[in-house]
Amino acid sequence: MTNKLLVVDDEEGIREVLEITLTDAGYEVLTAENGFSGLDMVKTHNPDIVLTDIRMPGMDGMALLKTVKQTYPDIEVIMITGYGDANLAIDSLKIGAVDFISKPVNQDVLEIALKRANDRIRTREKLADHTRNLEILVAEKTRKLAESEKRYVQLFNESPAYITILDENFRIVESNNRFKDQFGDHPDMYCFQVQQQRKTPCDTCPVNETFADGHSHTAEMDVTLRDGRVRRFFIQTSAIPDDSGRIRHVMEMCTDITVIHQLQDHLAALGLHISSISHGIKGMLTGLDGGDYLIRAGLEKNDFQRISKGWDIIREKIAMIRQMVLNILYHSKDRTPDMQPESVFDFIQELVTTMDPRIRKAGIELILDTPKPSTDFHVIMDKTLLFGACLAILENAVDACISVATDRKKLTIRIQVDQTPDQVLFKIRDNGKGLDRQYRQKIFSLFYSDKGNKGTGLGLFIARRSVQLHQGEIHVDSVPGEFTEFTIAIPKKASDI
Amino acid sequence: MTKKIMIVDDDPAITKYLETLFKDNGFDTCIADDGKQAMDVFLDQQPDLITLDLEMPEEWGPRFFRKISKKGYTTPVIVISGLSGRTHSIPKAEAFFAKPFKADEVLAKVKAVLGV
Numbered sequence: 039m040t041n042k043l044l045v046v047d048d049e050e051g052i053r054e055v056l057e058i059t060l061t062d063a064g065y066e067v068l069t070a071e072n073g074f075s076g077l078d079m080v081k082t083h084n085p086d087i088v089l090t091d092i093r094m095p096g097m098d099g100m101a102l103l104k105t106v107k108q109t110y111p112d113i114e115v116i117m118i119t120g121y122g123d124a125n126l127a128i129d130s131l132k133i134g135a136v137d138f139i140s141k142p143v144n145q146d147v148l149e150i151a152l153k154r155a156n157d158r159i160r161t162r163e164k165l166a167d168h169t170r171n172l173e174i175l176v177a178e179k180t181r182k183l184a185e186s187e188k189r190y191v192q193l194f195n196e197s198p199a200y201i202t203i204l205d206e207n208f209r210i211v212e213s214n215n216r217f218k219d220q221f222g223d224h225p226d227m228y229c230f231q232v233q234q235q236r237k238t239p240c241d242t243c244p245v246n247e248t249f250a251d252g253h254s255h256t257a258e259m260d261v262t263l264r265d266g267r268v269r270r271f272f273i274q275t276s277a278i279p280d281d282s283g284r285i286r287h288v289m290e291m292c293t294d295i296t297v298i299h300q301l302q303d304h305l306a307a308l309g310l311h312i313s314s315i316s317h318g319i320k321g322m323l324t325g326l327d328g329g330d331y332l333i334r335a336g337l338e339k340n341d342f343q344r345i346s347k348g349w350d351i352i353r354e355k356i357a358m359i360r361q362m363v364l365n366i367l368y369h370s371k372d373r374t375p376d377m378q379p380e381s382v383f384d385f386i387q388e389l390v391t392t393m394d395p396r397i398r399k400a401g402i403e404l405i406l407d408t409p410k411p412s413t414d415f416h417v418i419m420d421k422t423l424l425f426g427a428c429l430a431i432l433e434n435a436v437d438a439c440i441s442v443a444t445d446r447k448k449l450t451i452r453i454q455v456d457q458t459p460d461q462v463l464f465k466i467r468d469n470g471k472g473l474d475r476q477y478r479q480k481i482f483s484l485f486y487s488d489k490g491n492k493g494t495g496l497g498l499f500i501a502r503r504s505v506q507l508h509q510g511e512i513h514v515d516s517v518p519g520e521f522t523e524f525t526i527a528i529p530k531k532a533s534d535i
Numbered sequence: 536m537t538k539k540i541m542i543v544d545d546d547p548a549i550t551k552y553l554e555t556l557f558k559d560n561g562f563d564t565c566i567a568d569d570g571k572q573a574m575d576v577f578l579d580q581q582p583d584l585i586t587l588d589l590e591m592p593e594e595w596g597p598r599f600f601r602k603i604s605k606k607g608y609t610t611p612v613i614v615i616s617g618l619s620g621r622t623h624s625i626p627k628a629e630a631f632f633a634k635p636f637k638a639d640e641v642l643a644k645v646k647a648v649l650g651v
Contacts, residue, residue, distance in 0.1 A: 320617035323634065324634040327635050327636075328552020328553075329552075347551065
């Protein structure tokens with residue numbers, strides 16, 4: 039029940055009757071004799087319902103209604119009309135009165151009008167409550183949504199993978215923090231640009247396949263980070279369709295599997311090693327059988343020459359087995375290089391002597407820009423390891439020249455030795471077929487060879503390992519069709535090793 | 536007439552072994568150290584049977600076999616190799632012996648193929 043009610047009427051009798059009746063009905067009743075004093079009462083007491091006569095001197099009921107509704111729209115106003123006020127009564131409803139009753143006031147009609155006013159007040163209150171609840175609910179949901187979004191963004195950014203969202207042109211439209219850290223964060227980046235340093239999309243691309251068929255695809259690729267390091271990535275893709283089902287974006291998730299790949303290399307190397315050892319042992323056993331046969335046959339026939347020959351074979355095979363066992367021990371451990379000061383002049387001379395027959399046979403001019411006896415200096419190195427590395431590069435250089443022998447007027451290989459304050463640089467440059475970037479990235483991988491059946495994919499892999507054992511670096515620079523230059527840089531001081 | 540066996544292997548210990556084994560059993564022999572030299576020796580000596588290693592420097596066994604087959608020769612070949620997984624390398628070979636082989640088994644096969 040509404041508590042406060044204001045009666046405005048210029049007739050005192052009516053005010054009194056209504057005050058008594060309404061007080062009995064449970065209202066706190068205020069009264070005013072005209073529109074102005076009624077408005078003052080509204081301002082000071084803020085009643086819930088105003089019951090006002092239409093016709094009053096000064097400010098009449100209609101003016102009061104207008105003012106109240108403009109200023110206090112929640113106050114319900116009931117108009118009291120006299121005979122002939124029907125049109126005014128209807129106008130009052132248009133302005134906002136909840137109802138009107140006519141004089142003389144009928145008790146039942148008054149109750150109905152008050153009930154209507156109270157219903158409207160309650161409905162408004164319910165609506166206000168509902169609106170308040172709704173606002174609270176929306177605020178709560180908004181907070182949860184924001185938290186959830188923040189959480190997903192955090193998961194996206196902190197995921198232990200490199201995540202990008204790509205459009206149909208392979209443009210990176212979104213990427214997580216891990217990706218940005220390693221590849222940069224520039225607008226309008228294309229994945230093939232930042233990951234492969236290419237100007238055009240890759241030939242085989244799992245993203246492209248996902249755009250084509252909507253399925254998830256995988257691939258393994260070598261990618262170059264912002265700092266120039268090359269890492270092996272396992273790539274998985276998934277389609278991100280829009281509401282119509284059309285695939286407008288594809289998510290690419292890359293995991294760095296460099297360590298696993300290195301382990302695979304090691305395992306493969308081990309397998310290869312075992313296979314090679316096994317093959318060698320078979321040959322040696324056959325040789326030992328041969329020696330045994332010759333000795334037995336010699337003993338039967340008293341043929342000393344045979345016995346001697348057989349024994350020679352057995353001795354030779356024993357020596358081979360000894361060497362093989364030493365080799366196995368040499369390769370199976372992380373051995374410390376046998377670092378000794380070596381003359382660069384002697385080193386290069388030995389290298390040239392070893393390779394010269396092949397270089398000469400291929401018609402290649404060898405240019406030496408290396409120390410002479412007068413300018414010779416010593417470098418701390420494991421000569422066997424470094425010699426093997428240089429030999430592998432030279433073998434590649436000769437093959438690269440031979441492959442373009444028919445197109446080149448002059449084939450050259452240049453060996454150069456430079457010094458910096460900290461390093462000694464061995465450079466081997468050929469004007470052979472050259473290597474494109476993709477090959478340059480893979481060239482030091484185990485079993486990678488661009489020489490078809492002629493290459494084992496071992497030479498440069500072992501060369502890099504040998505250089506790494508010197509705490510050194512090996513780089514390759516090349517322009518396809520023009521040249522390839524390998525640089526081995528090893529620290530100069532013995533204390534650096 | 537004494538049958539002639541050509542031994543092709545890059546390991547001198549093994550060629551000496553087979554040479555002695557075959558000679559002790561009444562065969563003539565001739566030797567080639569690698570696949571390339573094998574062609575010259577083959578054409579010069581015209582052997583009745585070849586024992587052929589697979590993996591050799593310069594030219595590997597199957598290539599030599601293809602070359603003589605192309606020239607129309609049908610000389611029987613017995614493969615003796617450490618590459619035990621390569622029995623299919625010369626499908627037309629009479630037999631494949633993996634190193635280390637058993638001398639009496641090789642000898643028995645040689646005799647069977649040559650019909651002696």
